Structures are given as structure tokens and as C-alpha cells.
Amino acid sequence: MTPQPPENRDKDAGRWSDLGRPPLNAAALRRALVRPGALWTALDVVPATGSTNTDLAARAAEGEAEGAILVAxxxxxxxxxxxxxxxxxxxxxxxxxxxxxxxxxxxxxxxxPLLAGVATATALSQTAGIDTALKWPNDILVTAPEDSAAAGERKVGGILAERAGPGVVIGIGLNVSLTADELPVPTAGSLALAGARTTDRDPLLRAVLRSLERWYTDWQSADGDPVASRLQETYAAGCATLGRSVRAELPGGTDLTGEAVAIDGDGRLVLATADGVQQPVGAGDIVHLRPATPQRPEGDDSPEP
Incomplete structure (x- = not known):
């Protein structure tokens, strides 16, 4: 093996000097997930990029096959x-x-995006041993212990779905080992701060992707029917938004306030307004107004691709 110049050795040492955050093992992930007959057909891990959604959408426009995974x-x-x-x-x-x-x-x-939320929340609950919830339409919530540096209900993940080529690119971002000092906004959290029993990203990623494959396969087998696939029922059961007073900040700068009472057959959030009308909301930013705990955030930002 040719010895590396000192400057290269220093660069590599700095890159992996944080032993608490080891790199993902791309080869092991491919062996576990990319198999004949499986949904996942390719898996790439890159050291850094601008946006995995943008990069994968570009590949989709050039004819990428279904089941490609891009991790940064x-x-x-x-x-x-x-x-x-x-x-x-x-x-x-x-x-x-x-x-x-x-x-x-x-x-x-x-x-x-709701299916991805159910799959992700389910996998995290089982693998990390923490209680998860979904904020409509695409946020992953956890509740950190009161003695945590980020106590109360916090957002640890977000999902962004975008049309690309003949299909859809779904991006998922999850805060795993962030410390309180590293949180991007006061309402954010991480799996570590929520008391997760593991912050090893390899098994967490495998669990999320396997869960996503199962839910997607069942949903397609039911011809996309959210009732037959149990997607609508499962999403509603895990949705922290239902039963709360919320403000929907709608496209165009208008607001709608009411109690979130249901998820309808199109995945929309149904609000019961003060004048007795049930109004479905298909797009918008949802602010939880009635806290379930004193730490309940008034708004959020998103760890999303």
C-alpha cells in the first residue's frame, strides 16, 4: 500500500474523528436490502450533497428504475x-x-407521504424503542423525557414527496444523534434526546426501508385503497394532530382554525370550524394550538431532504 502524504492522513483523520458518528456501511446495507424480487434495486451512499431529493429526481428524469435509494x-x-x-x-x-x-x-x-410517515414512525418505535406520533401531513414527533435537554413533544423527522419522471421521489430526514446545542430550531429534537435505545444509523435505516417496502407493497396490492390497506386507519391512530385545536396556514396567505376531527379518504385533514362546517385541508402548514403538555410547540421547522 502506498503511504499517504501527511496532509491526506490528517484530512481522513478529521473526517472520521467523531467516533460517536461512524459512517454508514454502504456494502452491508446493499446486501441487506437489495435482493432479487425486492422493491429496492439500488442503494448509494454519498459523503455529501445539496439535496438527495434533487439528485434522485435528476436520475429519475434520465430513466432511473423504481426502487433506487440515495443516502447522504x-x-x-x-x-x-x-x-x-x-x-x-x-x-x-x-x-x-x-x-x-x-x-x-x-x-x-x-x-x-402519509404512507412514508406511518412506515417511518412504526420502524422507529420498534427499533429505537421510543413512542412516535405523526403531525399532519408529514412530520415525525417524539416526546422526550422531562429531564431531557429537549423535553416535551419535539419534531425529529420530516418527509417531502415530489413528482419526478414517471414516478415520485420521497425524501426522509431524521435527527438521530443531535445534541441540544445542535438542534436547528427550539421545537426540534432527536432520537438520542428522546432516549432511543440505539442511535446506530445502519439498523435504523434498514428498519425504515423494510417498513416502507412492506407498507408500499400492501398499498399497491390494495390498488392504492387506503381503507383496504389499513393505511388510513393506521395513520389516524398515530396522528397527534387529531383531536386538537389547530390553525391551518393555507396557500395564498389565508388561515383556517378549527378542531382536527378526521383524515378523509384522500388523506386530507378535516377541520370542524366554529361555525359548524367540516372543512377538508389538502395543503398547508398546521400549527397545534391546544397543547397536550406544557412543552407542546407552537410551530416547527423540518429536517427534510
């Missing part, structure tokens, strides 16, 4: 809903996108 150890221009920008220290979270081409009616594709 660091994102410099991660995007969330409403064009929010988010960043985190290298290897402190999971930042990845998947490409799907559903063979169901396009009218039912709106369920995909």
Missing part, C-alpha cells in the same frame, strides 16, 4: 415543505430519498 452523510441544501432550508452536522442523522413508480391511480398518490 451530509446535506448542505436540504429542503422541506414551503422551501424551508435545513442542515445538520455530518452523520448526525439519516438523510435519504427513494424513487417509486406506483402502479395505482394517480389520484391516490397523495397518500404516499
Amino acid at each position: 452523510e451530509e446535506q448542505s441544501s436540504g429542503r422541506g415543505r414551503l422551501d424551508r432550508v435545513w442542515s445538520a452536522p455530518p452523520r448526525s442523522g439519516l438523510f435519504f430519498s427513494v424513487y417509486l413508480t406506483p402502479h395505482v391511480s394517480v389520484e391516490r398518490w397523495g397518500w404516499l
